[in-house]
Amino acid sequence: MGRFRLQDTPIVADARGARLTDPANGGYVSFEGWVRDHNEGRAVRRLEYEAMSGLAEREGERIIAEACARFGVAHAVCVHRVGGLEIGEMAVWVGVAGGHRDEAFRACRYIIDEVKHRVPIWKKEHYEHGDSGWVNCERCATHAHDHDHRHDTPHAHGS
């Protein structure tokens, strides 16, 4: 089983089940991303995540390998939901275990930040009035903006 997984069923943040436990590990850090009921001033009713699965898993695995090498942690996993999610559901879980807390915190932060910016997963928000929008995409239309406007949305694509 890869260290980065996509699944369309609820995430169970189970460090032991994910084999993060090891007698050499003194610290475990996890991050859970939850579906929020608002974004950029708009009330959100539910979300959909769509992924390009093969490439998403490959890029996610690369990120975890980078984190382990860079911060010297032994064990890390990341699970991301796809499909429809309700408010309050867990959208993403990152679990990192290492010898000490500092490298575990830093590796966990690195993984979630890179996953958000690099892995081909898209989020569609459904709003209270029945409309919807793809996050980070709606301002990218051809001719729909002037050039200055292009820079106020952070579309970080990769490192």
Add this chain to the structure above:
Amino acid sequence: MTATLYGLVLAGGRSRRMQRDKAGLEYDGRAQLARAVELLTPLVSRCFVSVRGDQQDDPQRAAYATIADRLGELGPIGGIHAAQQEHPQAAWLVLACDLPFLDAATLQQLIAARAPQRLASAFRSSHDGKPEPLCAIYEPASAPAIAAWIAAGNKCPRSFLAQADALLLDLHSPAALDNINTPEEYQQARARLGGGGSRSLRPLKVRYFALLREQAGRGEEALQSAAATPRELYAELQARHGLKLAPEFLRVAVNDDFGSWSQSLEAGDTVAFLPPVAGG
């Protein structure tokens, strides 16, 4: 009695926005002036090319029967006027030379629906609903009205048709009259037409995600394309599906890994264009 139909291909433009002579732009290795003349010739009794006075010796134009403008630089309406003065008995099917997507079926639709008892027969623009003056039939009876229109200081043939007694048709093929004015539009048109001339079509697969999937109306498709790179392929798909995301916001994936806009595409490649991501 219905007047005999002559053809007039307009090639007297200044091509200012294109920054090179539009008549010589090539699709599939053929200059668009030649394409337009070949398209029109079988459908009319005689076919002429409309030129400015200073273009009569241009080799590309001199290969055809030409009619030179008489009234100076009036643009297309000056060309129509000159043709009507030269052959007043004829009805004129007037065609701009910069319509790379025009096909014989569209011209046949116009000819079949022609209303000879009115001043003109034309299509409605699929973009703004206004008359398309440069793929239209002008009957002999329109000549005095056009001369008067010019004498009153007007130049715009579209405005002429809008106020004239003209039959307006809806295009069966809505993109047939899309024209091109800039180098960017030229490149897009070449890609859309399978453009490099000598390049052959290859089978490719395209996958669409998120907003692009919705705009394309499909998650994937198999197609034949002459696009050499993902950049050319995206231009082709943008035109075909009306994709509204600008390429500078997208990443490319080829065969399930990230790729570049300029890499060479091979037969059988699977290409995806990735909108800005938003995981987490």
